[in-house]
Amino acid sequence: MVRAYRILCGVLGVAFVVFGLGAFVSFFGFHAPGSAGLGEPLPVGPNGVYFVAFTGSCLVGWGGCLLGAARRPEAAPWIATATATGLVLNAVYRIFVWILGDYHALGNLPRVEAGLFLLLALALLWLRPPASAAKAS
Amino acid sequence: MLRWVATAFIGALLVLTLVLPGTSLGRRGTESATRMETAGESSFVGRPFPPLALRTPEGEAIPWETLQGHRVLITLERSVDW
Numbered sequence: 001m002v003r004a005y006r007i008l009c010g011v012l013g014v015a016f017v018v019f020g021l022g023a024f025v026s027f028f029g030f031h032a033p034g035s036a037g038l039g040e041p042l043p044v045g046p047n048g049v050y051f052v053a054f055t056g057s058c059l060v061g062w063g064g065c066l067l068g069a070a071r072r073p074e075a076a077p078w079i080a081t082a083t084a085t086g087l088v089l090n091a092v093y094r095i096f097v098w099i100l101g102d103y104h105a106l107g108n109l110p111r112v113e114a115g116l117f118l119l120l121a122l123a124l125l126w127l128r129p130p131a132s133a134a135k136a137s
Numbered sequence: 138m139l140r141w142v143a144t145a146f147i148g149a150l151l152v153l154t155l156v157l158p159g160t161s162l163g164r165r166g167t168e169s170a171t172r173m174e175t176a177g178e179s180s181f182v183g184r185p186f187p188p189l190a191l192r193t194p195e196g197e198a199i200p201w202e203t204l205q206g207h208r209v210l211i212t213l214e215r216s217v218d219w
Contacts, residue, residue, distance in 0.1 A: 084143070084147075088146075088147060088150065091150055091154075092150065095150065095153060095154055095157070098154075098157065099157070099162055111154050111157065111158075114150070114154050115151060115154045115155070118147050118150055118151045118154070119151070121147055122144065122147050122148075122151075125140060125143055125144060125147070126140070126144075
């Protein structure tokens with residue numbers, strides 16, 4: 001069970017850091033000389049990439065916490081709870097996005113992502129080490 | 138106990154994501170549904186536009202007849218009915 005938890009935290013941590021760095025770098029790509037200015041691959045303007053860079057910075061930090069949890073699961077099991085909360089919030093707005101017609105071009109993607117995030121949140125919730133393990137360590 | 142409450146909440150959201158397409162709310166905005174609902178509307182192509190009550194942002198009525206003979210661009214904007 002702890003092994004599965006470590007793998008989950010490790011995979012999520014790496015994914016968060018990679019996506020976070022990508023989002024962070026896209027800000028500088030947007031403002032680079034000669035850039036098309038469309039914020040590729042995300043079709044956002046200057047205000048949009050500002051928040052994309054903010055999200056990327058947070059994702060890198062969050063991913064680092066998850067990688068730490070993968071190394072020492074018993075040290076901070078509440079990282080799993082915090083991550084599960086973040087994933088649920090992500091799922092909630094994606095469900096709303098799917099209902100709204102404004103995001104019609106995305107098709108079923110928001111709903112599929114919401115389902116995936118909810119399953120990951122459940123896995124984190126039930127695989128995390130008990131709080132007593134943290135006290136013992 | 139708290140873990141079970143969280144699990145129930147997440148489970149409810151999961152069920153919601155699964156049943157959404159089958160609900161009237163979830164069918165909104167899908168192209169196939171729009172095509173089904175407007176199947177007979179293509180018969181309007183090539184015919185005069187039906188009378189339409191238009192108003193300026195100030196609330197003044199725009200007589201439809203005054204637009205006849207002119208090129209009119211109509212933009213339909215969907216809004217969320219809260």
